[in-house]
Amino acid sequence: MKTVGVVGAGVIGACLAFSLAQRGMRVHCVERAQPGGLTTDVSFARLSAFQQPTYARFELSHTGMIEHLRFAGQFDSAPWWHPTGSLAWGDDEDGGEGGGEGGGEGGGASFADVAHRLSSWGYRTVWSDAARVNREREPGIAFPHARTPAVLFPDEGWIDGPKLVSEMLSAAEDTGRLTLWNGAVDGIEVHDGEVRALRLESGDRIEVDAVVNAAGPGAPTVAATLGTAPLEGVATRSSLVIDLLTDGDPVRHVLRGAQAHARSAGPGRVRVRSDQVDARLPDAMRSDPGDELVKDLLERAYRTVPALESATVDRVRIGTAVFPADGFPSIGGLSAVSGYYEAFANSGITLAPFIGRTLATHIATGEIHPMWARCSPDRLRTAS
Numbered sequence: 001m002k003t004v005g006v007v008g009a010g011v012i013g014a015c016l017a018f019s020l021a022q023r024g025m026r027v028h029c030v031e032r033a034q035p036g037g038l039t040t041d042v043s044f045a046r047l048s049a050f051q052q053p054t055y056a057r058f059e060l061s062h063t064g065m066i067e068h069l070r071f072a073g074q075f076d077s078a079p080w081w082h083p084t085g086s087l088a089w090g091d092d093e094d095g096g097e098g099g100g101e102g103g104g105e106g107g108g109a110s111f112a113d114v115a116h117r118l119s120s121w122g123y124r125t126v127w128s129d130a131a132r133v134n135r136e137r138e139p140g141i142a143f144p145h146a147r148t149p150a151v152l153f154p155d156e157g158w159i160d161g162p163k164l165v166s167e168m169l170s171a172a173e174d175t176g177r178l179t180l181w182n183g184a185v186d187g188i189e190v191h192d193g194e195v196r197a198l199r200l201e202s203g204d205r206i207e208v209d210a211v212v213n214a215a216g217p218g219a220p221t222v223a224a225t226l227g228t229a230p231l232e233g234v235a236t237r238s239s240l241v242i243d244l245l246t247d248g249d250p251v252r253h254v255l256r257g258a259q260a261h262a263r264s265a266g267p268g269r270v271r272v273r274s275d276q277v278d279a280r281l282p283d284a285m286r287s288d289p290g291d292e293l294v295k296d297l298l299e300r301a302y303r304t305v306p307a308l309e310s311a312t313v314d315r316v317r318i319g320t321a322v323f324p325a326d327g328f329p330s331i332g333g334l335s336a337v338s339g340y341y342e343a344f345a346n347s348g349i350t351l352a353p354f355i356g357r358t359l360a361t362h363i364a365t366g367e368i369h370p371m372w373a374r375c376s377p378d379r380l381r382t383a384s
Contacts, residue, residue: 001026001177004363005198005208007185007222009035011043011161012348013214014168015356021172023364028206029169030198032184032218036165039216042241042319044261044273045349046254047157048086049123050114057327058121060371064351065155071353075171080164082264084253086156087138088115089130089148091258111258115151126152140250140307141257158254158263159349181206185215187225188340195339210339210363217322219330219344228336229381235325237346238281240318242297244270244311251305260300262308270308272301281318321346324380331355331375332362342377 002025006013009031017029029035047068049061072078090111109117119125130143133150143150172178181200188211189197198206215222223231243265251270254263265271277297294316302309322344324330329345343359345351358369 002210002363003028003208005030005206005211006214007198007211008214008216008218009165009169009180010038010040010214010216010348011036011159011165011352012216012343012345012355013212014165014172015352016212016214016343016359017178017356018168018172019356019360020363021175021177023360025177025360025364027172027178028181028198028208029172029178030181030183030185030200030206032182035169035180036162039319039321040161040165040349042239042317043161043321043349044239044241044263044271045159045161046086046256046261046263047083047159047350048153048254049350050086050088050118050153050156050256051347052327054327055121056374058118058123060328061347061350062121062123063371064347064354067354067357068159068350071357075167078167080160080167081157082160083155083157084264085152085154086254086256087133087141087150087152088256089143089150089258091144112149118153124153124155126154128152138252138255140305141255142303142306144258152253156254160266161349164352185222185225188222190226190337190340193336193338195337208339210341212341212343212359212363214343216344216348217320219322219342223342226334226337226340228334231380232382233325233380234322236320236322237278238318238320239273239278240281240293240297240316241271241273242294242301242313242317243315244272244301244308245314246270246308246311250307255304257304260297260304262301262305269314270305270311272297272308274300276300321348323348326374326379328374329355330377330380331359331372332368332377334377334381336378336381 006029017027020027052058072081130148131146183200183202186199186201213222260274262272323346330342334340
């Protein structure tokens with residue numbers, strides 16, 4: 001029985017731990033905080049391929065969405081999975097992208113261009129106008145005017161990341177092959193070019209045949225303990241999210257508005273964010289967004305869904321994601337060290353079940369999924 005150490009119990013690490021245990025491997029999952037309680041919990045967690053600018057990146061995200069459907073079907077219930085569909089629209093006044101990932105006011109491709117590009121790639125899109133959306137789907141949205149074009153993406157939705165993590169770790173534990181460790185990794189032991197053990201700051205030493213670095217924002221720090229060429233070509237993105245307590249459930253779909261994004265976060269809760277607000281966050285900001293940014297996000301959310309103005313602010317948080325700057329995940333083995341693998345990505349919520357299944361297959365059989373062609377960890381290293 002192969003023994004694998006998984007560093008990180010966020011959404012990718014948890015899905016991987018489950019898939020490894022399913023394949024009969026012994027898994028030691030190490031997490032320094034509450035499983036699913038860091039980046040996974042702060043993510044807007046939209047299940048989508050909308051934000052991808054090239055077909056190759058779109059295809060990967062779309063595959064991840066399809067995998068979520070297959071993945072949920074393995075269980076009697078999938079309480080983390082909310083296939084609500086999403087609604088998107090642009091700002092008629094500034095011509096902005098209308099909530100495209102990374103887009104700003106008045107910059108980038110127009111909302112219509114993005115939607116038409118996705119449609120040409122086979123992404124399901126249903127065009128409508130504001131009046132019809134208000135009448136049939138979301139009466140609470142304040143559109144610029146009744147004729148504002150809007151599009152429904154029926155295959156999108158949102159994921160309850162902490163719930164997914166909890167369910168996957170529980171299912172892995174039920175196999176009797178998962179051990180959870182609460183602590184930080186001090187180093188990865190490598191002898192003669194092969195991974196031998198994980199060392200924890202507590203002094204514990206865990207003998208393993210392989211290690212998967214699924215540490216999210218901590219991935220570069222974990223990678224540095226190998227003593228190989230440094231990890232380069234990595235980007236950082238921070239996002240301010242606010243959870244609101246609401247009277248009833250005023251948001252039915254994931255909303256990608258021109259000013260703000262909003263989605264349900266469970267009964268009586270709504271989560272909001274904004275590309276424009278995130279663009280004003282200092283690089284890698286992790287806490288204390290300041291009253292001005294919080295006020296800006298709330299005002300944008302109120303303009304999008306006026307009923308939210310009566311909501312109570314529950315939590316204000318900043319999530320920071322670390323991912324390869326080219327937009328593709330780092331998945332697979334590092335050629336310089338036998339038994340060392342990476343699994344960190346942008347859009348981790350969308351890709352987690354796909355990464356978990358395909359990487360577990362690779363570790364078990366050596367099979368490399370064809371969609372990994374641009375995802376090798378080797379591309380993020382240069383000669384030392």
